[in-house]
Amino acid sequence: MHFNRRSSILLASGLASHVLAANVSTLATRLKAISADVFPDLKDIAVDIWNNPEIGLDEHHAHDLVVDYFTTQRPGEWIVTPHAFGMPTAWRLEFEFTVPARSPNTPLPVIGFMSEYDALVGIGHACGHNHIALNGLAAASMARQAVIDLGIPARIVLMGTPDEESEAGKHTLLEAGAFDGVDVWFMAHPTSTSAVQPMNARINAIANFRGGSHNDVVRSAYEALVAVSDRAAAGLPGTSSTAVAVEDVGMFECNIVQSQISLGINGSSLETVQQTVSSILDSTFPGVTFTATLDSDGGVNLTSFGPGGHASDSTKGPLVLTVKTFQALSSQQGVTFYLPGNTTATALDITFDIRSRFTLDLDSVLDVVTATVGNLAASISTDTVYPALEVTPFIPDVFINLLKTPDYGSQTNWGISTFAPASTDASWLQGAVVDPTTKALIGADRVVFHPNFGICPPGTAHCAFNHEPPFRDLAGTDFSYTQTEIVARALAQIAVELLNDPVMMANATAILGN
Ligand SMILES: *[C@@H]1O[C@H](CO)[C@@H](O)[C@H](O)[C@H]1NC(C)=O
Numbered sequence: 001m002h003f004n005r006r007s008s009i010l011l012a013s014g015l016a017s018h019v020l021a022a023n024v025s026t027l028a029t030r031l032k033a034i035s036a037d038v039f040p041d042l043k044d045i046a047v048d049i050w051n052n053p054e055i056g057l058d059e060h061h062a063h064d065l066v067v068d069y070f071t072t073q074r075p076g077e078w079i080v081t082p083h084a085f086g087m088p089t090a091w092r093l094e095f096e097f098t099v100p101a102r103s104p105n106t107p108l109p110v111i112g113f114m115s116e117y118d119a120l121v122g123i124g125h126a127c128g129h130n131h132i133a134l135n136g137l138a139a140a141s142m143a144r145q146a147v148i149d150l151g152i153p154a155r156i157v158l159m160g161t162p163d164e165e166s167e168a169g170k171h172t173l174l175e176a177g178a179f180d181g182v183d184v185w186f187m188a189h190p191t192s193t194s195a196v197q198p199m200n201a202r203i204n205a206i207a208n209f210r211g212g213s214h215n216d217v218v219r220s221a222y223e224a225l226v227a228v229s230d231r232a233a234a235g236l237p238g239t240s241s242t243a244v245a246v247e248d249v250g251m252f253e254c255n256i257v258q259s260q261i262s263l264g265i266n267g268s269s270l271e272t273v274q275q276t277v278s279s280i281l282d283s284t285f286p287g288v289t290f291t292a293t294l295d296s297d298g299g300v301n302l303t304s305f306g307p308g309g310h311a312s313d314s315t316k317g318p319l320v321l322t323v324k325t326f327q328a329l330s331s332q333q334g335v336t337f338y339l340p341g342n343t344t345a346t347a348l349d350i351t352f353d354i355r356s357r358f359t360l361d362l363d364s365v366l367d368v369v370t371a372t373v374g375n376l377a378a379s380i381s382t383d384t385v386y387p388a389l390e391v392t393p394f395i396p397d398v399f400i401n402l403l404k405t406p407d408y409g410s411q412t413n414w415g416i417s418t419f420a421p422a423s424t425d426a427s428w429l430q431g432a433v434v435d436p437t438t439k440a441l442i443g444a445d446r447v448v449f450h451p452n453f454g455i456c457p458p459g460t461a462h463c464a465f466n467h468e469p470p471f472r473d474l475a476g477t478d479f480s481y482t483q484t485e486i487v488a489r490a491l492a493q494i495a496v497e498l499l500n501d502p503v504m505m506a507n508a509t510a511i512l513g514n
Pocket residue numbers: 023024025026
């Protein structure tokens with residue numbers, strides 16, 4: 001869908017002319033005072049979310065925390081909709097402020113914020129979504145109080161959006177109309193470095209290995225892993241494309257590279273397995289270790305351990321070591337492979353996490369992976385696409401310049417980057433249209449501003465990245481909460497300025513007219 005909203009914005013600014021714009025010159029100071037009032041309670045909610053991680057679509061505690069707080073502690077401030085748009089763990093807060101001098105027929109400018117609060121299987125808030133929840137809650141609350149104090153007619157929406165990680169919760173909400181009627185959407189994501197940057201397109205291809213004996217199924221799955229990793233090493237179509245495999249066993253989630261994988265090897269000796277793994281495991285496998293032991297299934301249980309991490313990382317982890325060991329031993333006469341402890345299973349699934357810088361290239365990468373797996377798999381299915389998120393013009397410069405000011409911590413380390421570190425389902429709202437040749441952004445369904453902010457204290461030698469277990473600890477530090485307060489306050493400032501200034505709003509939403 002691709003619609004034109006510019007005409008309604010110009011109409012709004014024209015009819016609003018008899019309501020004078022507010023003087024926002026002291027807004028930054030005012031927002032600091034508002035933050036001192038609203039932030040501590042909201043931080044408590046985020047800390048509670050961090051302490052009680054829930055995976056996507058199961059965020060009932062997080063849902064209830066927010067709904068209960070605004071219903072009982074701040075009654076009447078917002079229209080609170082629990083279980084919004086038919087999603088049990090979605091919620092919506094909405095607020096409207098108008099002034100008597102304003103024509104009742106004039107549409108109010110509307111700013112939306114988004115909160116996420118889903119965690120990761122087994123590793124808690126290692127993506128820091130407790131901060132995305134807090135950022136939305138804090139920015140919306142600060143903007144609300146500021147428009148009241150300054151007398152700026154406005155509507156503010158805050159959407160609580162479930163399951164960013166696995167099933168694209170925002171896609172479900174989009175289809176239900178949750179993102180309609182808002183001029184600009186804001187959210188912010190904690191990570192290892194601060195940047196306004198695009199996000200990759202993503203799709204998962206889930207290959208099912210079935211048929212034959214247990215040994216046959218394990219061999220087919222690992223042959224497919226070898227084939228795809230060789231194909232990826234030879235170069236995939238598109239820009240910065242990756243196809244990272246995750247074996248769907250144990251603590252499985254489609255976009256986390258597991259920190260432990262076991263493969264059983266039968267018909268070889270313990271010494272041969274140990275020597276083979278040791279010859280492969282070099283310094284290109286950071287932090288990876290292994291154990292090899294004779295087990296009760298009659299073979300060698302090879303278990304590799306490593307940091308795990310984000311499926312957008314092409315870091316060599318435990319599964320890569322296991323695949324290379326399979327490759328080295330699979331041609332030997334009489335060697336078979338099995339899953340330690342599961343030697344009767346005749347079903348094994350592998351998820352290929354496929355990413356590419358531009359949505360336009362995603363299908364061709366998927367086609368290559370599918371063709372490479374070929375007949376080794378009984379079937380291959382795909383999940384929800386995450387289109388690429390593009391950087392929209394105008395707001396990024398306003399934001400980066402604001403963060404350089406002393407009120408926002410004199411942060412000079414922000415830039416607009418072309419590097420896409422991961423994916424987001426906020427891309428579904430944006431609906432970016434990219435020129436097929438130049439790849440430049442030429443249109444969008446909605447304006448979405450989605451900066452990524454660093455939560456590593458300055459001077460940290462190595463900052464963990466999202467989905468690595470140590471990132472969970474980072475997302476619980478005082479420093480991370482301080483950073484979120486600053487980013488939320490900056491987003492609130494820009495939101496209030498947009499609501500107050502029709503020319504600035506027209507600039508920010510100009511992309512919609514294309
Ligand atoms: C806005 O307020 C500031 C601070 O009170 C004042 O210095 C400035 O003159 C005002 N601007 C306008 C256009 O009224």
